[in-house]
Amino acid sequence: MGVLNDLKNRGVQDILIIAKDNLSGFSEAIAAVFPQTEIQLCVIHQIRNSLKYVSYKDSKALVTDLKTIYKALTLEEAELNFEKFKEKWGSKYPLVIKSWERNWLELTAYFRYPEEIRRLIYTTNIVEGYHRQLRKICKTKTAYPTDDALRKIIYLATQEISKKWTMPIRDWGRCMSQLVIYFGDRLSSKLQ
Known part of the structure; x- marks a missing residue:
């Protein structure tokens, strides 16, 4: 909150989109200082956090399946691919599923935009x-x-x-x- 207020005090009047890591409390601080800002959680950070709970032998296959979610052409396709992902990995890695579900809105904010803009905002x-x-x-x-x-x-x-x-x-x-x-x-x- 202090950093965001400092930016505002230095003259930043508005932020359109913020790509952020999963720092706790940051989304709330953004909403408080710049309430119109779109928040995009960094997909790469989410994948790294997910891999903390995954055995090495499964990591490559799991990341391949995650790609079908974040590289989908539409939000609907991403949601469908996430359902398939949950069916395949949910029983083995429930913490991964919970993390993606908890962060879903901020992970998929970039689907509102065309491909050219998505590449700019879905990662930090x-x-x-x-x-x-x-x-x-x-x-x-x-x-x-x-x-x-x-x-x-x-x-x-x-x-x-x-x-x-x-x-x-x-x-x-x-x-x-x-x-x-x-x-x-x-x-x-x-x-x-």
Whole structure:
């Protein structure tokens, strides 16, 4: 909640979609600070969490079956595939099933959007890649004389990392057009 309020205090007026990991209480905090925000739980995090309860010998087959759910073309197809998944794995891994059922609404939020936009929002891998690069830079030194020294290192590292962010997002023009349609005045007023 503190981070979200800090963003709001710094001028962020609205967030259209948030892709998040399964940090407890985060959805409630988002709803409190930015009530119109769509929340998408990171599918990759959900799969990783599911695999904690799965034996190694079953993990490959289970992940293959999960792909039929999150790569489905429609929400209805995903629901049908989830029912098949439950029939096959439910008795062996009930905790996995419960976790997917508990998080279903946030796991399937991206089905409201076309394929181009789905790829942008159903995972937090881009953010994780950035964090991985920061960890690589910070791990060589375990202690910093001040918090400000650490901030400076992170700032300089971000400057270097961002130089590599040159690839445009695939079909961005089409994505923007569709986002304007989905979010109407919330987005189009910002683009003028």
